[in-house]
Amino acid sequence: MRLRAWLPRGYAFTVIGIAVGVAGLVSLGAMAERIMRFIDGGDRFVLGQISVAGEGMGMGTGFTAGGLLSAAKIAAIAAVPGVSGVQAQVMLPLNTSTSHFLTLTQELIMGLDLSVPIPNRHYRELPVAAGRSLKAGDHRVTVLGADFAASRHLGVGGTVALGGQDFTVAGILHKTFTAPDRFALVPIEDARELWLRRDPLLVQAFGAASLRRGDLNTGAAVGWRDGLDPDALARRIQATVPGLNVTIPGELSQLLRQSTAFFSALLLGIGALGLLIGGLSLANTVTAAVFERLRDFGIKRALGATDLDLLAEVLGEGLRVSLWGGAAGVLLAVAIGRVVDSRLVRDGQQLFLFSPRLLAFALAFSVALGALAAGYATLRIARLSPAEAIRRGT
Amino acid sequence: MPVLTGVDLEIARGEFVVVAGPSGSGKTTLLNLLGLLEPPDSGEIWLGGERVSPAGRRAQARVRGASIGYVFQSFLLLPGLTALDNVLLAARYVRRDQTQARRDALVLLERMQVVHRKDHYPTQLSGGEQQRVAYCRAVLNRPPLILADEPTGNLDDLHARTILSELRAAAAERHAAVLLVTHRTEAHAGADRVLHLSGGRLAVRAPASAA
Numbered sequence: 001m002r003l004r005a006w007l008p009r010g011y012a013f014t015v016i017g018i019a020v021g022v023a024g025l026v027s028l029g030a031m032a033e034r035i036m037r038f039i040d041g042g043d044r045f046v047l048g049q050i051s052v053a054g055e056g057m058g059m060g061t062g063f064t065a066g067g068l069l070s071a072a073k074i075a076a077i078a079a080v081p082g083v084s085g086v087q088a089q090v091m092l093p094l095n096t097s098t099s100h101f102l103t104l105t106q107e108l109i110m111g112l113d114l115s116v117p118i119p120n121r122h123y124r125e126l127p128v129a130a131g132r133s134l135k136a137g138d139h140r141v142t143v144l145g146a147d148f149a150a151s152r153h154l155g156v157g158g159t160v161a162l163g164g165q166d167f168t169v170a171g172i173l174h175k176t177f178t179a180p181d182r183f184a185l186v187p188i189e190d191a192r193e194l195w196l197r198r199d200p201l202l203v204q205a206f207g208a209a210s211l212r213r214g215d216l217n218t219g220a221a222v223g224w225r226d227g228l229d230p231d232a233l234a235r236r237i238q239a240t241v242p243g244l245n246v247t248i249p250g251e252l253s254q255l256l257r258q259s260t261a262f263f264s265a266l267l268l269g270i271g272a273l274g275l276l277i278g279g280l281s282l283a284n285t286v287t288a289a290v291f292e293r294l295r296d297f298g299i300k301r302a303l304g305a306t307d308l309d310l311l312a313e314v315l316g317e318g319l320r321v322s323l324w325g326g327a328a329g330v331l332l333a334v335a336i337g338r339v340v341d342s343r344l345v346r347d348g349q350q351l352f353l354f355s356p357r358l359l360a361f362a363l364a365f366s367v368a369l370g371a372l373a374a375g376y377a378t379l380r381i382a383r384l385s386p387a388e389a390i391r392r393g394t
Numbered sequence: 395m396p397v398l399t400g401v402d403l404e405i406a407r408g409e410f411v412v413v414a415g416p417s418g419s420g421k422t423t424l425l426n427l428l429g430l431l432e433p434p435d436s437g438e439i440w441l442g443g444e445r446v447s448p449a450g451r452r453a454q455a456r457v458r459g460a461s462i463g464y465v466f467q468s469f470l471l472l473p474g475l476t477a478l479d480n481v482l483l484a485a486r487y488v489r490r491d492q493t494q495a496r497r498d499a500l501v502l503l504e505r506m507q508v509v510h511r512k513d514h515y516p517t518q519l520s521g522g523e524q525q526r527v528a529y530c531r532a533v534l535n536r537p538p539l540i541l542a543d544e545p546t547g548n549l550d551d552l553h554a555r556t557i558l559s560e561l562r563a564a565a566a567e568r569h570a571a572v573l574l575v576t577h578r579t580e581a582h583a584g585a586d587r588v589l590h591l592s593g594g595r596l597a598v599r600a601p602a603s604a605a
Contacts, residue, residue: 009563036584116501179532226492298472299470299472300472300483300487301455301458301484302431302458302464302470303459303484303486303487304455304456304457304458304459304460304484304487304488305455305459305486305487306451306452306455306456306487307451307452307455309487316478385431385432385433386430386431386432386458387426387431388432390431390466390470394468
């Protein structure tokens, strides 16, 4: 079939107009998807484990913000009925300067006790896109989050300085669109080493032999047995083991949602705006294109076309034009997004997320709206007599 | 103020009727009504023993497509279609066999001496060529009624005579009823009747040949 049969002649500007509208809709939607994925990912992580830290203030950051969590405390937590596993963790900011403390997505060094499986129910494993995961016995080996690696142009086998120490990159994680994208995962012993090098007070306390290396934890991730209420278990841990900062997953999730309420409202606004702008642009373009051919429709009716004939023709053309415009708009948005993100990746950032559901929705939306607009315009035209349509269109 | 008043007109098959009158007298309105392009405020229109106005929209569309050929002053070809496709448009809505329709269209275009321009678009055709294509479209389905509204208004003498000759032939050879609106006095001579519209009222005058 000839290309002309798929795109009626004279519709180039109509397609361009639709493409611009759809590109706007898809771009705004992709930004909303990106933010939503970040919020949802964080929420899933929070709801997948009970995060525990020692009481007080310390070097710990992220979910382990608090004081030291000793080995004895960890053992006590593990003994609480309902606990399925406790993984000691050391979470340190990569850069201790103030600006990084205040960012939402700071880069972190996360030390994991590899002798214990990850207790987080939604993140049993952090899947690697290249290389391998950390394993017991690793030393000065790291697995990097996707954005962490991309911003430094690091690949498997490369070397990265963490806390002044060189680490070999053993693996790079799949992009999660949330916090782990900016993590450097290391064996917990390496993290403890970095911590000691960084905190003179800790060295003194450690040096005074009142602490053992196993006590150098900023926090722990706690899992629960199937069927248990994690919030109830978290409260039980808090009541049973003194000297802990225990995050209640449900409460933390609520807190996260509240703190991101602005972004949620922004998402809603962005989505609505995208639909409105894109939709109006598309509907207006298609309707105008149909009205431009008022004379043609008058002539066709003079030649015997029924209302149904006209509707079928207009719908057919409207659908084809909307499909072309929608597809072009999607491609345009993706191209612009890729260009923008290619510059942002240097800072480990990403602004757009073009999910399959977004692209499918954009195409379906443009086709449906184009059909509606074409149908509306045809009904308006059908009310005119053929002579009136010819007169008005001339 | 009514455009037409008390119009009571009957045209037989094979009859060639000319309508004349000053500008604004209602000639185009008369043709639009007879061609079912506009609805009358009152009265009836019959074609071949069937009442076509008032009638349903679908029925009127069928009549327009199969039984009425309209030749407009300004050609009214679709700019996005070639000359041949413009002619074939007449066959699309009456569900004619497209292969046969295409053959008929080519014969007509050949007869009107524009077949060599069949793949050209209207903007690439001269006024005379466009009107000849428009005439082919009007008669493709061999309609029993042909309405021509100033078909020679934008043509030179040569092409105007061609169109008038074809309209007369349509009446004489194919027994179509032809109603022609024209200012050209040479058309009056060959007409079976000359109707004069003035102030919305129709009066019959004998053709010049009978006078």
